[in-house]
Amino acid sequence: MTEKDYDALRTIVGRDFVLVNREQTAAYMYDEVEPEFRPPANIDSIVVKPSDTDEVSEIVRYAYEHDIPIVVRGGGTGLAGGCTPVVESIVISMERLNHIFEIDEKNMMAVLECGVTLMQLLEELEKHEGLGFPVHPGDEGAQMGGMAVTNAGGARAVRHGVMRKHIMGIEAVLPNGEILQLGGKLVKNNAGYNLCQLILGSEGTLAIVTKVILKLYPKEKCSCTIIAPFEDFGDACNAVTDILHSGTIPLAVEYMDKKLFTGTAEMLGLKWQAEKGNSDLMIILSEKTEDRMFEAVETVQNICEKHNCYETLIAEKKSEQDELLKIRSEHYSYIVDSICDSFDYAVPVSEIPNFIADLKHLAEEYHTGNNIVAHIADGNVHGDMWYVDGKVPVYAEEYKKRMYDLVFHYGGTITGEHGIGKIRVDDLKLQKNETELNLMRGIKKVFDPKGILNPGTVING
Ligand SMILES: Cc1cc2nc3c(=O)[nH]c(=O)nc-3n(C[C@H](O)[C@H](O)[C@H](O)COP(=O)(O)OP(=O)(O)OC[C@H]3O[C@@H](n4cnc5c(N)ncnc54)[C@H](O)[C@@H]3O)c2cc1C
Structure with missing residues (x-):
């Protein structure tokens, strides 16, 4: 891009809302992907901050006429490198369209x-x-x-x-x-x-x-969080299936390896109260009335007991529930220094026990580990790859593919939530056949014949 392009954009959004200086644009180049696996940003990209739809449209019209790639940046919280400009681009930051x-x-x-x-x-x-x-x-x-x-x-x-x-x-x-x-x-x-x-x-x-x-x-007025500790992971999974069948649908059913619950709590200066067991479920219930809540708690407790759960712990006060949720949410800070890549596979809920057992065996084969965190009632499993001596392991690509083979074996998908972005474009080809990929390419071409919108994302030529 040239000074002429910068001036045209300044005319659309105002001088203050075009950032060309690399010190200013640096904060707009990456999302939350782990540094080792981030797609490298093209640092000649500039940032433009429109204030409304008409300005967005004018910027895009200019880019279209001059064949300049565009990348939209939202909150930058993505986990697939989607908002990183990998070729020289206009990054359109949406922060001012906040009405x-x-x-x-x-x-x-x-x-x-x-x-x-x-x-x-x-x-x-x-x-x-x-x-x-x-x-x-x-x-x-x-x-x-x-x-x-x-x-x-x-x-x-x-x-x-x-x-x-x-x-x-x-x-x-x-x-x-x-x-x-x-x-x-x-x-x-x-x-x-x-x-x-x-x-x-x-x-x-x-x-x-x-x-x-x-x-x-x-809005549902009553909520409560149950911690259900099981010795056996299979029992915990069976309890999840029965809860879903019971008609009492929890707001959330979260699983993390026990060491992540205890370690994260310790990191936060808290204590993970469930001392017994190896496999803890965090079950969040939310109901309109107290009566309904009592009924739901009873149902969940009975099902957990039937599947050999140790005594359940119940948090009713908001402060106690917030503390538990904080432990669940902050686990990433606990592991972040030891992992180089994280995954977001999903399999049918019934396959979760075998899938996770196989993931653990695979990690053992590579003399490494895999921290498992799951939105378990959705079959959505977050796992990771660990550094070896502070470096991305030499077996990274092979190990990832073997994890994916397990995903496919159990009828799953390589991403349940985070998407393909820029970091899984080649991986998508392992899951989709050429017919599907060609349909996607065709759709992209109809919407974006010049290929200027977010190049290198989801699908490539
Ligand atoms: C700690 C943490 C926990 C998370 N947990 C979850 C989770 O449990 N479940 C889950 O699904 N995700 C989770 N995420 C991922 C993330 O929050 C989501 O992907 C989020 O929806 C991305 O929104 P964003 O505005 O930050 O988008 P960005 O990261 O800015 O962009 C994401 C993609 O969307 C495009 N984009 C952004 N805005 C627009 C727009 N207006 N028009 C067109 N394209 C646009 C970008 O170009 C990019 O390709 C988590 C992230 C973090 C950091």
Whole structure:
């Protein structure tokens, strides 16, 4: 890009909102992928911060006319390198498109600009008695646009599903600058192909989402967290299946290797109270009334007991529940220095015990370990690869492929939540056949004939 391009962009968004100095742009080059596996950013890329959809459209129109690649940056909390510009690009940062246009209480929907963060939405909903939004990927700095196009999930998916289930409409800017309104405040809408759903989960490769219409839900007033410690992992998994069958659907059912619960608690100056057992489940219940909550707790406890659980621990006070959740959420800080790559596989729930046992055996074969953290009731397992003597192991690629072979053996997917981004583009070819890949390439070409939107993401030529 040249000074002429910078000036054109300054004319659109104002001088203060075009960053070309590398010291200023550095913070916009990476997401949360571990440093060793980050796609290298092209540091000649510049950052532009539009204030509304029209400015986004004008920037994109300029880029389209001048064949300049564009990468959209949301909250930068992604775990697949999606918002990193790998060729010289205009990085469009959405931080100023942060308006909450409407909380429509009658229709139970929210109309939000794409840069509204999850934290901002949750704070706003505090002001609206009885309305909530359930999807919660771990980092509240994620933006609505980013959550939409990564189809974010999180711990509460067991009850509420993933992001695409809750998005009723979007405003999107196509790679030629044209603005589309897709869907709306409609519960039912079967008019033609669902372009809105196609853009959701496309990781910023088909269109730029500038607005979202989200479904809201009645807030549940009572919640409680149960820690259920089992000796045997298989028993814990059977309890999960029975809980799902019981009709009492928890808000979340989380599993972590015991050492992660105890170690993270210690790191935080806390104590993990479940001393017995090797396999602890964290089961979060959320109900409308106290009576329903008592009933749910009883159901879960009975099922756990039937599957040989030690005595369950119940946290009812908000402060106690927050402490437990903090231990679950902060485990990453506990392991971050020892791991070089992390994974996000998903398998059918029934296959979890065999799949995790095989992952552990595989790690033993390589004389390494694999920290297992799982949204276990969704079959979504996070595992990792460890450094050897502070370096990425020489067997990294081979080991990863053998993990994937296990994923495929159990009918799974290489990513349940985090997406393909830039770091798993080659891995996608291991899961999808040429026909599927060609259909994806065709769709990309229809939306983005010049290939300027987020090059090197999800699919390559
Ligand atoms: C500690 C931690 C825990 C996490 N836990 C979970 C979890 O449990 N479940 C889960 O699903 N995820 C989880 N994540 C991942 C992450 O929070 C999600 O992927 C999030 O949805 C990304 O949103 P973002 O705004 O940060 O997007 P970014 O990281 O900025 O971008 C992600 C992708 O979306 C594109 N993009 C962003 N905004 C737009 C837009 N407006 N229009 C078009 N394209 C856009 C980018 O180009 C990029 O390809 C976790 C992340 C962290 C750091």
